[in-house]
Amino acid sequence: MIKSFFAAKGALDKAIPGFQARQPQIDMAQAVDDAICNKTQLVVEAGTGTGKTFAYLVPALARGKKTIISTGSKNLQEQLFHRDLPLMMRSLGFTGRVSLLKGRSNYLCLDRLSRQMTESHGVHADPTLLSQLIKVRSWSSATKSGDLGECDSVAEDSPVIPMITSTNDNCLGRDCPSFDDCFVVRARRKAMESDVVVVNHHLFLADLAIKETGFGELIPEAEVFIFDEAHQMPDIASQYFGQSLSSRQLQELAKDVEIAYRTEAKDMRQLQKTADRLTQAAFDLRIVLGEPGFRGNWRDAMKAPAVQRELTRLNDALDLTYDVLKLALGRSQLLDAAFERATLLKARLNRLCDTSIPGYSYWFECTPRHFTLHITPLSVAEKFREQMALQKGAWIFTSATLAVDDDFSHFSHRLGLEPKQQFSLESPFDYQQQALLCVPRFLPEPNSFGTADSLVEMLTPLIEANNGRCFFLCTSHQMVRDLAEGFRAKLDLPVLVQGETTKQKLLAEYLERGNALLVATGAFWEGIDVRGQALSCVIIDKLPFTAPDDPLLKARIEDCRLRGGDPFSQVQVPDAVITLKQGVGRLIRDKQDKGVLVICDNRLVTRPYGAVFLRSLPQIPRTRDISRVGQFLSEVNGVDTPVTDDH
Structure with missing residues (x-):
């Protein structure tokens, strides 16, 4: 059945000018179809030019099962959703629903935008920031998706973006006044109702990690899981099955406490003081950790007296933030959410400072302005295997680079895979x-x-x-x-x-x-x-x-x-x-x-x-x-x- 789509005068030949099927592409499409029908694991290395995207899209659409396609980057995700997927849908006459789902940091948060607008009219206002916020507000009234990647007036690296997007830590959830219009909720709802959902590895693995803790899911249940650029999966999985704490999270908490003081609890001066102290403590620890771009051993770093001193100060600042926010409970949704975050970050810092638990790597990295502390499991194979066992279905992994000297074990072992089939397709280039x-x-x-x-x-x-x-x-x-x-x-x-x-x-x-x-x-x-x-x-x-x-x-x-x-x-x-x-x-x-x-x-x-x-x-x-x-x-x-x- 699958071969017929690629044949001369077949569906692809009719829909795509100059289309020429290649045998490796047909072999891969057949293998993907077998994996879908038999609910097995498949690993395919497809050299550049073999046409792997069509080779997995055709059987996925033809079989009509609920499918999640995960890509290595947002760029590839956009290309797949806006270019390759519509072309295949037209070629095959596929009429199912498709959706693009990104991580929440890509979507405008209406509540945080409105708070920033209020804040930016204050004494400490930055005119550049205000003009960007006004442009975003104007765009927000017209956008259907809320995806900031579509907002041309704001650069992707603009400092305004973290201020107007939410994180798992600071989202108010159902308590948010803008919950009914929330772009993240809409995007997830659409994904739940879609037949094909295009995500990226970071989002997929963040979702697996959340499922593991028993909380709600971002990505719907599916019968077919396809991973393009799959060579990136083991390293990304390591990040999500561990834990991390960054100075950015601490400073965002401090910023929200400050906004709450200026807009909702002006009588609580200690909110401003605790926000300043937390920001300063995070900054001071960043300074003693070393050069930007540096990755170091956290277990060793903690032995340095300067690091110990700043860690104690950070712990004290978090304790103070927790105590002050506890006094403010019930004053506002923003303060209640900030209290929950302070509780979470306190617990996370305690866990990160206990480096005696075996089976993990304890490390840190620095950028010019921030640090992140990480605990990473030495192996993710067991956890990934457990997740695959929970979601019975076809699991398909493909990339131009998976094998080493024609051997796939390096890749498969890292993710705990037991593929029914694994093979390489030669590139058609001479x-x-x-x-x-x-x-x-x-x-x-x-x-x-x-x-x-x-x-x-x-x-x-x-x-x-x-x-x-x-x-x-x-x-x-x-x-x-x-x-x-x-x-x-x-x-x-x-x-x-x-x-x-x-x-x-x-x-x-x-x-x-x-x-x-x-x-x-x-x-x-x-x-x-x-x-x-x-x-x-x-x-x-x-x-x-x-x-x-x-x-x-x-x-x-x-x-x-x-x-x-x-x-x-x-x-x-x-x-x-x-x-x-x-x-x-x-x-x-x-x-x-x-x-x-x-x-x-x-x-x-x-x-x-x-x-x-x-x-x-x-x-x-x-x-x-x-x-x-x-x-x-x-x-x-x-x-x-x-x-x-x-x-």
């Missing part, structure tokens, strides 16, 4: 003709002094000869900064750098300029789709092993040892292979694309484990001669100026 992989000779040792300078010197001629059109993907923010400085001094081409503006703006500028070098890390290794010759060179600074002092990695290494395994080959190498495959996947996005991949790490060819990386990558012709790269690019670009190997 890597032999379309790409070239170079590990240049005379590379500096990874992490050695002056690595960035050496790479700038070695690769400038190559980037110039290609007229930019290049991504330089780095494994650390420090390398991004060092390379950016070096290339800006050497190149006449535009050098765009992650962190200097938002990801979307950076990508738009890269495409607009047409001759830029983009130096980036993390977010640019995956989920970026630049087709054609706008991107014909991807350079990677080194094999993307996670920093050995990363507390989450340490926890998983510890867990692996406890089970009698070899952490390097079972944890560190597989993680790095998956990440490298994601980075490599940026290069060839289409049958017409051509380009070179340069990996600046000798270990790929000198260490035994390098072979595991190479076997896990597409079959790309390899060279160590950088002049060959120049010749390849010259042919691609139709230019006669090869790059010479100066070394």
Whole structure:
């Protein structure tokens, strides 16, 4: 039955101009259909270009069962909901109801907007903030969804957004005066009534974690669960099956206490005092925890006298907040909700300070303004397996990067999966003709002094000869900064750098300029789709092993040892292979694309484990001669100026 949709003159052929079914796509669609009919688990690695989205949408829509589709990011969620899903619905004549459900921090909270409007007219008003609030209020009267992603007048990183959205902590629930018009409630109600609901992994796993505590659910029961970009699931699951406390939560509590004092309980001066004290205590602890971007071991950090001192002050500030709010109980809904949050945050801080309970990693991370304390379980396999057992149905996991050397166990074991079927589908791209992989000779040792300078010197001629059109993907923010400085001094081409503006703006500028070098890390290794010759060179600074002092990695290494395994080959190498495959996947996005991949790490060819990386990558012709790269690019670009190997 499923094959017929993909056949010549079938439903997709009739509805999509130029549609050509590929055998791997049909094989995947058939496997997804079998999993749906038999309520089994399926794991499929589908290489770039295999058309995995259609391969799971067709059987999901054709079988008409209640389906949850979870994606790796909000961008992919939007693309699936607004582009791919409507196209498939039209092709198959599907008339069921579909909905898009995001986390509550994406929806405008009408109550918090009205409180902020009142607050912003006070003595301490910020005119910029007020003008943004007025724009949002104007938009709020016209929007049907309340999704702030649709509000063009407010930037996605605007400081106003956390003020006008709710969190699990500060939502007033049924006590809210705006409950009947609440956009989150409406979106969830719509999801409950829909046949297909598109969510993202963060929301799905937050929901599983809430279900585990026995509270209400955000995501409806379903018969089919499909996870796209599934390689991200184990790490995200670890976050949600643990606990965390952030300075942002403490400061938002303080802010609400302050708003309640100014608008509803002006006779209680101690509300203002306790809010100030809590804000200051959170800020002081952030200062003693260290540099922004730092991840550290919380168990070790707590031993430092300065951290102990600020923790005591924070505990005292929370106790005071609790006591003052207890006196104000019954004065207003906002104060009653704040009391409940203070109770919850007090308990959470106590749990985070008891680092003696085994089976967890205790760690913290800092941004320039905030800190977050985390407890993460060493393994989520058992908890995830329990949740799958509760919701009997088909569980389908797919991504372009799941296998390591054709082995899926690294992924499956982390989530406790027991798939009836797991297989890889080859990408339809002709890597032999379309790409070239170079590990240049005379590379500096990874992490050695002056690595960035050496790479700038070695690769400038190559980037110039290609007229930019290049991504330089780095494994650390420090390398991004060092390379950016070096290339800006050497190149006449535009050098765009992650962190200097938002990801979307950076990508738009890269495409607009047409001759830029983009130096980036993390977010640019995956989920970026630049087709054609706008991107014909991807350079990677080194094999993307996670920093050995990363507390989450340490926890998983510890867990692996406890089970009698070899952490390097079972944890560190597989993680790095998956990440490298994601980075490599940026290069060839289409049958017409051509380009070179340069990996600046000798270990790929000198260490035994390098072979595991190479076997896990597409079959790309390899060279160590950088002049060959120049010749390849010259042919691609139709230019006669090869790059010479100066070394």
